[in-house]
Amino acid sequence: xxxxxxxxxxxxDVLEYAEAPKPEPxxxxxxxxxAATSFNPVDAGIRGGYxxxxxxxxxxxxxxxxxxxxxxxxxxxVQGWHVGDxxxxxxxxxxxxxxxxYALAPAESLAVAxxxxxxxDAAALPTVGLTAWQSLFExxxxxxxxxxxxxxxxxxxxxxxxxxxKEAGAVVTATATSRDAGRLYGYGADRVxxxxxxxxxxxxxxxxxxxxxxxxVSTTPxxxxxxxxxxxxxGFHVGTMASGPDDPGRQVRTQRMFVRSDAxxxxxxxxxxxxxxxxIDVADRRPLAEAADVHDASDxxxxxxxxxxxxxx
Ligand SMILES: NC(=O)c1ccc[n+]([C@@H]2O[C@H](COP(=O)([O-])OP(=O)(O)OC[C@H]3O[C@@H](n4cnc5c(N)ncnc54)[C@H](OP(=O)(O)O)[C@@H]3O)[C@@H](O)[C@H]2O)c1
Numbered sequence: 312x313x314x315x316x317x318x319x320x321x322x323x324d325v326l327e328y329a330e331a332p333k334p335e336p337x338x339x340x341x342x343x344x345x346a347a348t349s350f351n352p353v354d355a356g357i358r359g360g361y362x363x364x365x366x367x368x369x370x371x372x373x374x375x376x377x378x379x380x381x382x383x384x385x386x387x388x389v390q391g392w393h394v395g396d397x398x399x400x401x402x403x404x405x406x407x408x409x410x411x412x413y414a415l416a417p418a419e420s421l422a423v424a425x426x427x428x429x430x431x432d433a434a435a436l437p438t439v440g441l442t443a444w445q446s447l448f449e450x451x452x453x454x455x456x457x458x459x460x461x462x463x464x465x466x467x468x469x470x471x472x473x474x475x476x477k478e479a480g481a482v483v484t485a486t487a488t489s490r491d492a493g494r495l496y497g498y499g500a501d502r503v504x505x506x507x508x509x510x511x512x513x514x515x516x517x518x519x520x521x522x523x524x525x526x527x528v529s530t531t532p533x534x535x536x537x538x539x540x541x542x543x544x545x546g547f548h549v550g551t552m553a554s555g556p557d558d559p560g561r562q563v564r565t566q567r568m569f570v571r572s573d574a575x576x577x578x579x580x581x582x583x584x585x586x587x588x589x590x591i592d593v594a595d596r597r598p599l600a601e602a603a604d605v606h607d608a609s610d611x612x613x614x615x616x617x618x619x620x621x622x623x624x
Contacts, residue, residue, distance in 0.1 A: 323607040350620060456481070
């Protein structure tokens with residue numbers, strides 16, 4: 312089979328797209344014929360060696376934490392799944408991923424793929440959808456009527472966060488440039504404001520204060536503190552890249568979240584997609600053979616929105 316892999320940490324030039332052995336499913340695993348994987352910033356972080364202390368990968372390593380595809384083989388002790396099932400999953404970050412014709416997936420990570428979108432597009436859902444879900448409902452415990460600021464809403468996590476927060480009954484303010492404002496209003500945002508100007512002190516954001524600030528941007532400690540200043544007393548700052556100091560005087564809590572694979576939550580996201588309650592947005596569909604260009608664009612800050620990577624037929 313063909314696979315994308317790298318033999319050492321480095322820039323996008325360490326990526327090779329070449330023949331590789333087809334994996335065999337072990338106990339509790341299934342083999343999936345990949346319809347698509349998606350690019351996540353963490354793929355570039357692991358490739359660059361920046362997360363070597365967090366995820367110990369073996370070389371050669373195949374990236375691609377998201378998978379959408381069809382089961383072609385079952386390993387021992389796999390129950391409830393069949394050859395031919397269309398599935399999605401968030402794969403373990405320290406194992407080989409789905410940037411290949413075939414990928415292994417733990418059966419416990421699988422959800423039935425949505426039927427209302429092309430199977431390949433469903434690769435744009437697992438990791439970022441779970442990140443939005445876990446940030447909003449597990450960490451910040453967002454409830455109806457609360458005010459939320461989604462900082463960095465134009466990205467892949469942000470699109471799901473805005474939709475999920477709105478459906479939960481929150482009043483949603485999103486930061487994004489005008490390029491994405493229309494799409495975010497379409498997702499139900501009550502207010503879209505341009506990038507927060509962290510240079511202001513204290514910062515001002517229309518709609519403040521917020522019961523929850525979901526911060527999807529790699530803010531500096533000073534910028535994070537500025538964002539915490541617009542959290543209402545008793546509120547929450549949850550960051551995917553930044554953590555910040557609690558403000559015990561105002562009972563403001565902060566937490567950096569780390570997404571984990573969760574098949575039950577993924578199935579709930581899929582059911583919302585099929586019910587027309589959650590939109591999967593794919594900004595670009597690229598052949599897997601062009602993955603190095605996608606990594607390079609991400610490294611250079613030129614990638615916008617969710618890109619899926621599609622193996623050759
Ligand atoms: N901790 C975890 O478990 C976890 C899980 C998933 C993701 N993450 C991280 O969370 C971040 C978001 O993930 P993602 O997949 O949504 O990435 P993404 O698609 O690259 O989105 C990031 C967005 O942030 C926007 N942005 C950058 N600077 C901004 C600023 N100053 N103000 C407002 N918006 C700004 C960018 O907008 P423009 O394109 O308009 O510049 C971009 O759309 C990434 O850094 C990712 O690595 C962490």
